[in-house]
Structure formats: C-alpha cells, structure tokens
Amino acid sequence: MQNYPPKFPSATCALCWAEFWDYETPKVVVVKNRNLGIIYRIIQVLIIIYFVVYVFLFQKAYQETENAPESYVMTKMKGISFSNTSFEKRIWDVVEFVNPPEGRDIFSITLQTVTTPFQTLRTCAEDIEVPEANCTTDSDCVAGEMEMLGNGVKTGKCVTYKDSTKTCEIYAWCPVEKEPDERCLKCFLVSAQNFTILIKNTIYFPKFRFTKGNLQENVAPDYLRNCTFSEETNLYCPIFPLNFIIEKAGETFDDLVRKGGVLAVVISWNCDLDKSASECNPKYSFRRLDFVSRHNNVSSGYNFRHAKYYIMNNTEYRTLIKVYGIRIDIIIHGQVKLLC
C-alpha cells in the first residue's frame, strides 16, 4: 500500500517556495497558576543572581585574563655558622653551605655532612653494607666484576674488612664512605635557623605589558640588611629567616636537620589591573614539597653527594661529602585581569 504519492524534486521545490511566503509567530500561553508562577520567578531570580554576583562581580568574566607571567628570581643567603667536631673545627659561610652558588630559584642549604677525607684511587676492602661484598675465600670475588650499589671494581681477592669479617677487595676511591652509626645532630649548623634568604622576584605579563617586583623602591641602601619580611608590616622586604620558612611550612628545624627535606616558597601575583598598581601585591605561602619522602622509611628526606679534589705529593685526593640539607624551591604563580 502506498500512503503518500511519490514526491518528485519539482513538487518539493514548489512546496518550499509556498512555505517561504508564510508568516510565522510564536503563540504565548499564559498559565494562571500561582505555584507555577512562583517557580518560574525563582528560576529567573537565580539566573540573574548567578550572572550578576558570580559571573560579573566574583569571576569578573567581562575582564580579559592572562596567566603564567614571565618571571625572574634571584636568591642570596646570608649567615655564618661554626661546627666543632672530633674531626675539625670549621667555619661555615655561605660559600660552604649554599648549593649551587649562583642564586637560582632552586638551591639547597647544607645542615649536616658525612665526610670521607683523603680518598685516593687504590685498593681497599669493600663496604660490608654492599650486596655480594662478603667473602670467605678469593674464589668468592670475581676479578673485574662490579656491583652497581658498590664502590669499585673487584680485584679477585678476599681481604679483611674488620676483625674476622672479610669482604672482596676493590679498586676504588679508598677508603670508601661509611655512614656513621650515629650522626651528631647538634654538631652542625645549629645557627642555620637564623640564616636569612633574600628572594628577589620580578614578574611581567606581556599581553598587558604589566611588570612588578617584590622589592621596596626608594628606600635607604642598607634597608635590606636591616629588615625582615612580615606579611602585615613589611610585605616588600623579601628577607626571610630560614626558621620562618620552616615554621610557616608546618615543620620543625630538628626534624629537617635529621634527614633533610624540600620546602617551597610560593609567590602568587593575582591582580586586577583595573585597580591601581599599588593594589597588586605578592602573596607568599610556604609548604613542604617532599611529603612522600617524609612518611617513607625507604627513602626519606633530601641528600646528595659531591667531592672536593686536590693534589698532594703528586697524588690526586678527594674529600667525599654526603650532604643532608634543606632544598628551597621558589615557585611563582600569577594571573592578572583587565577590562577589555
């Protein structure tokens, strides 16, 4: 059965042409129902409130925004400390305890060291803690073999490590490093808490050509030497005592000195450029970044090794230094808005 006559293109075209000349208008139906009317008005009011309060007043969606400013950070530490160990009496100035020295946005402060002095390239017994180091006869030590967690290449001999304990002999920087049973936590850099850090920061938003820095302008040349940061009274004095950063990050110096750790100083520049530039101020926050290592027995804290080389009697020596310390990361955030 065929319901509709077959439509030919010419017939469809004629229909369209006829409809083109029709007049259309929506028909409004007024429902006289109080409840329905109340719901309708409430929805209208909610939509108006959303746009006026949230979109316009709070989000300021009529403004153009720019995120991720170009940023310059320079850091400089000041401080001096004295350590008195059985090994040596030592003065620690910034050259000793700041790594790297150029004043980058990521740097570390040495709080404790495990030092292995007078290492030379020669043979010695492998450290007992190294896997496969224990031996009873020379046949346990394959010459030329290297243990990736070890300190050198095996010579093929089994030698005395301590008392009756024997380990494979290795060719390495000897003597090899030994972690002391107990590190003297009070020996090192106790006064490090009072060290101060200058953090110079300038941001630039290229779209709006807006730039600002965190340093007070037009002040006495020795202003920075005498001021300390305070969010309430000294926002533009970016000199932070180390202990201030540690406390604000919710940590204690004693905890950090044991294993080291990584702290962040976050500087946020969130500004409304429709207001005066003086109302665009940095906001500082502080937190510990290496939370994963803090609650972890396998690898906790922050440490690294470096060596100082020297030549004595035509022999090259090095002092191996394992450093435990605080790494500071300066992180810059920013967002500005301007009426377009």
Ligand SMILES: Nc1ncnc2c1ncn2[C@@H]1O[C@H](COP(=O)(O)OP(=O)(O)OP(=O)(O)O)[C@@H](O)[C@H]1O
């Ligand atoms: N961490 C800090 N704590 C206190 N004052 C500081 C700190 N870092 C720098 N200053 C002081 O801030 C001022 C500006 O430092 P800047 O590094 O620009 O100049 P400088 O003359 O090279 O400093 P300096 O020779 O003292 O290291 C100097 O007076 C400097 O001593």
